[in-house]
Amino acid sequence: MRMSRYFLPVLKENPSEAQIVSHRYMLRAGMIKQSSSGIYSWLPLGFKILKNIENIVHEEQVRAGHIPMLMPTLQSADLWRESGRYDDYGEEMLRITDRHGRDMLYGPTNEELITDIFRSHVSSYKDLPLTLYHIQWKFRDEIRPRFGVMRGREFYMKDGYNFDLTKEDALHAYNRHLVSYLRTYERMGLQAIPMRADGGPIGGDYTHEFLVLAETGESEVFYDSEITDLRFGDRQIDYDSVEQCQAVLEEFTSRYARTDETHDEAIFAEVPEARRRTARGIEVGQIFYFGTKYSDAMGATVQGPDGKPTPVHMGSHGIGVSRLLGAIIEASHDDKGIIWPEGVTPFHCGIVNLKSGDAEADAACEAIYGALAALGLEALYDDTSERAGGKFATMDLIGLPWRITVGPRGLKNGVVELTSRRTGESEELPPEQAVERIAQIYGRAAPQA
Amino acid sequence: MRMSRYFLPVLKENPSEAQIVSHRYMLRAGMIKQSSSGIYSWLPLGFKILKNIENIVHEEQVRAGHIPMLMPTLQSADLWRESGRYDDYGEEMLRITDRHGRDMLYGPTNEELITDIFRSHVSSYKDLPLTLYHIQWKFRDEIRPRFGVMRGREFYMKDGYNFDLTKEDALHAYNRHLVSYLRTYERMGLQAIPMRADGGPIGGDYTHEFLVLAETGESEVFYDSEITDLRFGDRQIDYDSVEQCQAVLEEFTSRYARTDETHDEAIFAEVPEARRRTARGIEVGQIFYFGTKYSDAMGATVQGPDGKPTPVHMGSHGIGVSRLLGAIIEASHDDKGIIWPEGVTPFHCGIVNLKSGDAEADAACEAIYGALAALGLEALYDDTSERAGGKFATMDLIGLPWRITVGPRGLKNGVVELTSRRTGESEELPPEQAVERIAQIYGRAAPQA
Missing domain, CATH: 3.30.930.10 (Bira Bifunctional Protein; Domain 2)
Known part of the structure; x- marks a missing residue:
C-alpha cells in the first residue's frame, strides 16, 4: 500500500x-x-x-x-x-x-x-x-x-x-x-x-x-x-x-x-x-x-x-x-x-523514502516494494513528501515491526537501512538483502539468488 | 472435510x-x-x-x-x-x-x-x-x-x-x-x-x-x-x-x-x-x-x-x-x-465412497482426498455408511460442481468416476488423473508426473 x-x-x-x-x-x-x-x-x-x-x-x-x-x-x-x-x-x-x-x-x-x-x-x-x-x-x-x-x-x-x-x-x-x-x-x-x-x-x-x-x-x-x-x-x-x-x-x-x-x-x-x-x-x-x-x-x-x-x-x-x-x-x-508482533502486524514492513521525488530513491523504493509483493509480503510505502522526521514518527506510532529506510546517501554506497521497531537497532545492507531478511523473518521463500 | x-x-x-x-x-x-x-x-x-x-x-x-x-x-x-x-x-x-x-x-x-x-x-x-x-x-x-x-x-x-x-x-x-x-x-x-x-x-x-x-x-x-x-x-x-x-x-x-x-x-x-x-x-x-x-x-x-x-x-x-x-x-x-459455479463453491469437489469400510475403497478415497489437499483443494469426502443413492442425492442437492465416485468395481480396473454436476456427464479415469483434472479446472498446479 x-x-x-x-x-x-x-x-x-x-x-x-x-x-x-x-x-x-x-x-x-x-x-x-x-x-x-x-x-x-x-x-x-x-x-x-x-x-x-x-x-x-x-x-x-x-x-x-x-x-x-x-x-x-x-x-x-x-x-x-x-x-x-x-x-x-x-x-x-x-x-x-x-x-x-x-x-x-x-x-x-x-x-x-x-x-x-x-x-x-x-x-x-x-x-x-x-x-x-x-x-x-x-x-x-x-x-x-x-x-x-x-x-x-x-x-x-x-x-x-x-x-x-x-x-x-x-x-x-x-x-x-x-x-x-x-x-x-x-x-x-x-x-x-x-x-x-x-x-x-x-x-x-x-x-x-x-x-x-x-x-x-x-x-x-x-x-x-x-x-x-x-x-x-x-x-x-x-x-x-x-x-x-x-x-x-x-x-x-x-x-x-x-x-x-x-x-x-x-x-x-x-x-x-x-x-x-x-x-x-x-x-x-x-x-x-x-x-x-x-x-x-x-x-x-x-x-x-x-x-x-x-x-x-x-x-x-x-x-x-x-x-x-x-x-x-x-x-x-x-x-x-x-509495537506489533509479526503474527498480527497490518503490514509486513514499512518503507520510508527519505527523498520522495529523487529519481534514484523513488526507483529503489519501488523495486523493494515490488520485490516484497512478489513474495506475498505487503509493505506500507511512505511515498509522500512529508519530511523524514514525520515519516519516522508515523511508522513508530503505527508499530510495523520492520522498516526499510531508503535515501540518496545510502544508495550511493549501495545500501538501505533495515530497522527493528522492537529493539530500535538498524543495519545497513543492499536492498536485495533487506528484502531477503524480511522474507526470512516471515517464513517466505527468499528470492532466487 | x-x-x-x-x-x-x-x-x-x-x-x-x-x-x-x-x-x-x-x-x-x-x-x-x-x-x-x-x-x-x-x-x-x-x-x-x-x-x-x-x-x-x-x-x-x-x-x-x-x-x-x-x-x-x-x-x-x-x-x-x-x-x-x-x-x-x-x-x-x-x-x-x-x-x-x-x-x-x-x-x-x-x-x-x-x-x-x-x-x-x-x-x-x-x-x-x-x-x-x-x-x-x-x-x-x-x-x-x-x-x-x-x-x-x-x-x-x-x-x-x-x-x-x-x-x-x-x-x-x-x-x-x-x-x-x-x-x-x-x-x-x-x-x-x-x-x-x-x-x-x-x-x-x-x-x-x-x-x-x-x-x-x-x-x-x-x-x-x-x-x-x-x-x-x-x-x-x-x-x-x-x-x-x-x-x-x-x-x-x-x-x-x-x-x-x-x-x-x-x-x-x-x-x-x-x-x-x-x-x-x-x-x-x-x-x-x-x-x-x-x-x-x-x-x-x-x-x-x-x-x-x-x-x-x-x-x-x-x-x-x-x-x-x-x-x-x-x-x-x-x-x-x-449447481454452484466454480468461483463460489463451498468445496472444490465431492468424493463419494461407494463402499465405506472396504479397505481398498477407503484407501483410494483417502489418497484422493490427500492429493487434493496437497494442491490446496478442499474436498467434501462422504465417508459415512449411508447407501450410495443417499450419498449421490446429498451431493446433487448441495451442488458441488465436481464429484469423484470411488467403488470396488472401478478400482479393480484402476479407475474412478469424475462427474460434472452441471452436465451430469461422467468419465472413468485413474484416480491420479481425476485429481489432475480437478486441479486444472481450478487453475492449480497439477501434481508432478
Missing part, C-alpha cells in the same frame, strides 16, 4: 478522552474512531489488524476440528425466556422491539440460539462430538463504556459451543479448547495465562479465564511465577487425543494462577514466597463446561447408545477478538507507539 | 414455508436456519459460501483501489437527524433506545456515518480521491420478510462511498464501480445487467441497478437482447484510467435495459422488435452518484486548490452479499438441487 493512496488519519496530539495507552494509540494511529459511546468504526489500519486476529482465531479453531458458522446479531426474546435468562440478564442486555411489537435483543452471547439449532437438527449420539463456533458482533449495554475497544458496547467475539454425550467427552472438549487457545494467543505474540475463574451468568463448574499481564488490566491476579516460563511453542498436538490435551491442561493449570474472584490466600501461601506474584491482567478469553444446564432447560437431547433420550453435555468458549487489539497494545508498546 | 465430522443437516422434505427455489434449497441443503422472522443463522455450508462471496467482493474492491474498513451495526440517531433522514426513513428503520434513553438505530446504510468520518479526518483536496467501503450486517425491518435471504431483515451488504473534489472525478468513481461490479459478478458465475434505476431514499441522478435474470425476480425488466451477449471476461483494466472505465460503462449501458421503475415504452419501442425482451430480475447491487447531498447537509468540505472550502462530491455503491447466495441459486439449479 502506498501511503499517498491510503487513509491513515494519524493524530499528533494525545486525545483527552483516552485513559489508557491502547486507547490512546489506537486513536492516534488512525485505527478507530468512536461513533457513539462504546461503539467504534474500525478505520482501515484497525480493520486490517482485526482481520488478522480473526484469521488466526479461525485457523486455530479449524485446526482443532471445530466447525465455523454464523449466527445473527439480533435474537428473539423467546429463546431467552425458555432458558430463563431473559429476566436474569439485567440492563446490560440491549432489548429491542420490532415494528410488530415483538421482543428482540442484540445477542450478548449465543448459548440459547446454538442450543436451538442443535436440538432442531441433531437427534443421535452418533452425530457427536460436535463443536460449532462463530465470530460475530455482540452488544453489551455497559453502563460506563471505557478504555476504547477494551470495554466497548459493540464488540467482536468468537464464541464456540461443544455438544457431547458424556461429561468425560465434554471435558475433553474443554481441554481441547484450552490447548487451541494457548496456540491462538501465542501466534499473536501474547502470553495469556489460564486462570481458575468464576462461572458468572453463563454458569459452570469448570471454567478458566485467559489473562494477559498488563499494568492496566482490570483484574488483580495472583500466580506462581513458574507459570510465565511456560511456552506452548510449536508442539504438534493431536486434538483427538484425550491424553495429549489433558497433559497440556495439567502442565498449564497445575500451578497457582487465579484472579481476585477466585483467589484463595491459604492456597496461595503454599507457593514458595520467591515465586508468589501479584499483578494486573486483561481477560482475553474464557472457557466453560456447564454440563446439561442449557440442554435440560431447552430439551436438547439425543438418543443414546441405549436408545434413551439423553441431555447433551455442553460447554462454551470465548475469545474477545476486538478486545485483543487493545490487549496486544497494552502488552507491546513503548513511548513512541505500538 | 470428512462428512462424518461435518455438520450438514440436509432435509429430505421440502419445507412448507419456502416459496421460491433458492429458499427451499438453502433450507434443504442445511445452509441456513431461520432464527426469527427474516433473520437467519448461517449453518456451516451456508457460511462457507457466504465467505467465498465476501472474499470475491473484497478482492475486487481492493483491485479497484478502494480501501476496506468497518463501521459498527448500531448508530446514533443524531447523525441521521443531521442529514434529515431520521424522520424520513419510516418503519423499516429499526429504532432502539439504550439504557440511558439515547436514540440509536440498527444501520440500514451508512452515508451519515462515513460522511462523519470523512469530515473529521480529511481537510484538503490533496487527500482526494478517496473511496472507503465495508462489508457489514445491516437491518431493515421489512413488514413481511420472505424468500429466505432474498428479502430478510438482517442482511450482509457491501457498501462503499467515494469522495471526490469535482463532479467529473466522482463520475469516474461511478464508472470505476460499475467496472469492478461487472468483474465481481462474473467471478461468481453470474451475469448481472446494469439497468438504469431510480434514486429512491438515497437520492441521486446517476444510478444503475445490477440485475440477474431469474423467473423469481421481484422486478420486471425490459432490455435489448444484445446486452446478454456482453461479457466482461478477463480484460485488464487500469482503474485509474478515466477513458478505459468510461468505455466499459458505455459498452454495458448504451443498450436499453431498465426496470419497471424507469421503463419508458416509447424509447423501448426504438429497439428492433426481435431484440426486445421482457423478463424478471433479481437486484444484486446498485451504484449512485448523488453529488453534494450529504456533504452539504453535514458540512463535509475540503480546502480546494483555490484555498476555499468546497463540499465533496459523493456516491455510494452497494452489493447485497447475503442476497447473492439466493440469486446464484435462482440462476443456477435443477430439480435435484443447487
Whole structure:
C-alpha cells in the first residue's frame, strides 16, 4: 500500500478522552474512531489488524476440528425466556422491539440460539462430538463504556459451543479448547495465562479465564511465577487425543494462577514466597463446561447408545477478538507507539523514502516494494513528501515491526537501512538483502539468488 | 472435510414455508436456519459460501483501489437527524433506545456515518480521491420478510462511498464501480445487467441497478437482447484510467435495459422488435452518484486548490452479499438441487465412497482426498455408511460442481468416476488423473508426473 493512496488519519496530539495507552494509540494511529459511546468504526489500519486476529482465531479453531458458522446479531426474546435468562440478564442486555411489537435483543452471547439449532437438527449420539463456533458482533449495554475497544458496547467475539454425550467427552472438549487457545494467543505474540475463574451468568463448574499481564488490566491476579516460563511453542498436538490435551491442561493449570474472584490466600501461601506474584491482567478469553444446564432447560437431547433420550453435555468458549487489539497494545508498546508482533502486524514492513521525488530513491523504493509483493509480503510505502522526521514518527506510532529506510546517501554506497521497531537497532545492507531478511523473518521463500 | 465430522443437516422434505427455489434449497441443503422472522443463522455450508462471496467482493474492491474498513451495526440517531433522514426513513428503520434513553438505530446504510468520518479526518483536496467501503450486517425491518435471504431483515451488504473534489472525478468513481461490479459478478458465475434505476431514499441522478435474470425476480425488466451477449471476461483494466472505465460503462449501458421503475415504452419501442425482451430480475447491487447531498447537509468540505472550502462530491455503491447466495441459486439449479459455479463453491469437489469400510475403497478415497489437499483443494469426502443413492442425492442437492465416485468395481480396473454436476456427464479415469483434472479446472498446479 502506498501511503499517498491510503487513509491513515494519524493524530499528533494525545486525545483527552483516552485513559489508557491502547486507547490512546489506537486513536492516534488512525485505527478507530468512536461513533457513539462504546461503539467504534474500525478505520482501515484497525480493520486490517482485526482481520488478522480473526484469521488466526479461525485457523486455530479449524485446526482443532471445530466447525465455523454464523449466527445473527439480533435474537428473539423467546429463546431467552425458555432458558430463563431473559429476566436474569439485567440492563446490560440491549432489548429491542420490532415494528410488530415483538421482543428482540442484540445477542450478548449465543448459548440459547446454538442450543436451538442443535436440538432442531441433531437427534443421535452418533452425530457427536460436535463443536460449532462463530465470530460475530455482540452488544453489551455497559453502563460506563471505557478504555476504547477494551470495554466497548459493540464488540467482536468468537464464541464456540461443544455438544457431547458424556461429561468425560465434554471435558475433553474443554481441554481441547484450552490447548487451541494457548496456540491462538501465542501466534499473536501474547502470553495469556489460564486462570481458575468464576462461572458468572453463563454458569459452570469448570471454567478458566485467559489473562494477559498488563499494568492496566482490570483484574488483580495472583500466580506462581513458574507459570510465565511456560511456552506452548510449536508442539504438534493431536486434538483427538484425550491424553495429549489433558497433559497440556495439567502442565498449564497445575500451578497457582487465579484472579481476585477466585483467589484463595491459604492456597496461595503454599507457593514458595520467591515465586508468589501479584499483578494486573486483561481477560482475553474464557472457557466453560456447564454440563446439561442449557440442554435440560431447552430439551436438547439425543438418543443414546441405549436408545434413551439423553441431555447433551455442553460447554462454551470465548475469545474477545476486538478486545485483543487493545490487549496486544497494552502488552507491546513503548513511548513512541505500538509495537506489533509479526503474527498480527497490518503490514509486513514499512518503507520510508527519505527523498520522495529523487529519481534514484523513488526507483529503489519501488523495486523493494515490488520485490516484497512478489513474495506475498505487503509493505506500507511512505511515498509522500512529508519530511523524514514525520515519516519516522508515523511508522513508530503505527508499530510495523520492520522498516526499510531508503535515501540518496545510502544508495550511493549501495545500501538501505533495515530497522527493528522492537529493539530500535538498524543495519545497513543492499536492498536485495533487506528484502531477503524480511522474507526470512516471515517464513517466505527468499528470492532466487 | 470428512462428512462424518461435518455438520450438514440436509432435509429430505421440502419445507412448507419456502416459496421460491433458492429458499427451499438453502433450507434443504442445511445452509441456513431461520432464527426469527427474516433473520437467519448461517449453518456451516451456508457460511462457507457466504465467505467465498465476501472474499470475491473484497478482492475486487481492493483491485479497484478502494480501501476496506468497518463501521459498527448500531448508530446514533443524531447523525441521521443531521442529514434529515431520521424522520424520513419510516418503519423499516429499526429504532432502539439504550439504557440511558439515547436514540440509536440498527444501520440500514451508512452515508451519515462515513460522511462523519470523512469530515473529521480529511481537510484538503490533496487527500482526494478517496473511496472507503465495508462489508457489514445491516437491518431493515421489512413488514413481511420472505424468500429466505432474498428479502430478510438482517442482511450482509457491501457498501462503499467515494469522495471526490469535482463532479467529473466522482463520475469516474461511478464508472470505476460499475467496472469492478461487472468483474465481481462474473467471478461468481453470474451475469448481472446494469439497468438504469431510480434514486429512491438515497437520492441521486446517476444510478444503475445490477440485475440477474431469474423467473423469481421481484422486478420486471425490459432490455435489448444484445446486452446478454456482453461479457466482461478477463480484460485488464487500469482503474485509474478515466477513458478505459468510461468505455466499459458505455459498452454495458448504451443498450436499453431498465426496470419497471424507469421503463419508458416509447424509447423501448426504438429497439428492433426481435431484440426486445421482457423478463424478471433479481437486484444484486446498485451504484449512485448523488453529488453534494450529504456533504452539504453535514458540512463535509475540503480546502480546494483555490484555498476555499468546497463540499465533496459523493456516491455510494452497494452489493447485497447475503442476497447473492439466493440469486446464484435462482440462476443456477435443477430439480435435484443447487449447481454452484466454480468461483463460489463451498468445496472444490465431492468424493463419494461407494463402499465405506472396504479397505481398498477407503484407501483410494483417502489418497484422493490427500492429493487434493496437497494442491490446496478442499474436498467434501462422504465417508459415512449411508447407501450410495443417499450419498449421490446429498451431493446433487448441495451442488458441488465436481464429484469423484470411488467403488470396488472401478478400482479393480484402476479407475474412478469424475462427474460434472452441471452436465451430469461422467468419465472413468485413474484416480491420479481425476485429481489432475480437478486441479486444472481450478487453475492449480497439477501434481508432478
